[in-house]
Amino acid sequence: MLKTVLAAATLAMTVTTGPAFAQDAGQMPSVINFGIISTESASVLEENFKPFLDDMSASLGVEVKPFFASDYAGVIAGMGAKQVDVAWFGNKSAIQAVDKAGGEVFAQTIKDNGERGYYSLLITQKDSPLNSLDDVLKCDKTLTFGNGDPNSTSGYAIPGYYVWALNGKTPEECFARVTASNHEGNALAVAAGQVDVATNNTESIYARLAKSNPDAAAQIKEIWRSPLIPSDPMVWRADLPKAAKEKIYYFFMQYGRFGDMEKVKRERAVLANLSDGWGPFLASSNAQLLDVRQIEAFKAKLKAEAANDAEAIKAADALLADLAAQARIVGEGGY
Structure with a gap:
């Protein structure tokens, strides 16, 4: 083979x-x-x-x-x-x-x-009163948020879709302050109480940080987990x-x-x-990227719908149809 x-x-x-x-x-x-x-x-x-x-x-x-x-x-x-x-x-x-x-x-x-995959997370301090995504989505502008690198799948794209786009929210309208860092930086900021909530992933928290800085890892809890990411x-x-x-x-x-x-x-x-x-x-192959491409296209459609932009909606629908057709070719047989 x-x-x-x-x-x-x-x-x-x-x-x-x-x-x-x-x-x-x-x-x-x-x-x-x-x-x-x-x-x-x-x-x-x-x-x-x-x-x-x-x-x-x-x-x-x-x-x-x-x-x-x-x-x-x-x-x-x-x-x-x-x-x-x-x-x-x-x-x-x-x-x-x-x-x-x-x-x-x-x-x-x-x-x-x-x-063959991992999960995006929202994390907070171990003793925080925040225990679920619903707690975060109250959006009362009293909390601080550590977002991920804009090119990160688990730190930015996945929570950007499942946490924010699907709920019609943005971090900027929910939090008093929004910062950005890599997975390690966000984890350490949460552990030290420098931000209330941050994005992360299961690789960073339960494998790397648990090994490299177990004291910091012990101060963190997850309050939301995404679907599986390739x-x-x-x-x-x-x-x-x-x-x-x-x-x-x-x-x-x-x-x-x-x-x-x-x-x-x-x-x-x-x-x-x-x-x-x-x-x-x-x-x-490049077919591995179809899932995240579909998420990005759907986010673009939601943004277009919110702006009542008919041309952008039409373009997003066309892209989503094309990506779905490609995904059917690949099927479940792999990339």
Whole structure:
């Protein structure tokens, strides 16, 4: 099955060489820059990803360097400027990378227990009188709110739809003050009582923070949980040389899966230390992004309806119909 998937992916690849690469599609670049979204501090991410990137470098035969930015947009811009070749994104930021930075989804992360998704959260202090979404939606302007990075799936897009759009509210009309940070920053702000409510996700709270700062994690409770979000995509530049794509794809598909048991055991341990604990990667494609695209389109329709904008409503309906047709093609068989 893997050989079939690999062959199909290879046949589907269209090669467009950029200025950083020789015109010969068979050549590998001398360096692969790997973008890592800022879910927590760069120092923690760099330490956790180093064994994985070292293994990737050994497999590809070229240096693999981490690329960090202060926010998700920085990694997206890096890919658009050809300073990032491969990157870990959330689904919403991957949409931006695909649409605006020449990216293409090629793999999906899963958890080390085999789960293929995670959940967006609203969190508050352990002893807060807030216990439900209804408590938050009273919108009496007495509370403070920590929103997520605008390109974050679980920190912004998902609560933006399920918490705010579907209830006809916005954070600005509900809270006395609204700030924005990454998952780690929002969690620590809640734990320290600097904000009353914040967005987050199950990966950040129950895996990373519980391990890196258990005292802070113990001061937090969740008061709302979203439907399941597809696990994060891995994205490469669509114009990478064919040979580079083949080698990168093979590395991801075999990692923690092929080889003798000692190799598999060591690589599984490396994966388990990434993000909330990853397992072997799955093949994927841009179709993975359809769910979040539909949510974004529906939010646009709600906004258009509130503004009584007939043209915008018509455009949103057309986009929703197109996305639904694409989703029917993919069905439940995977990406």
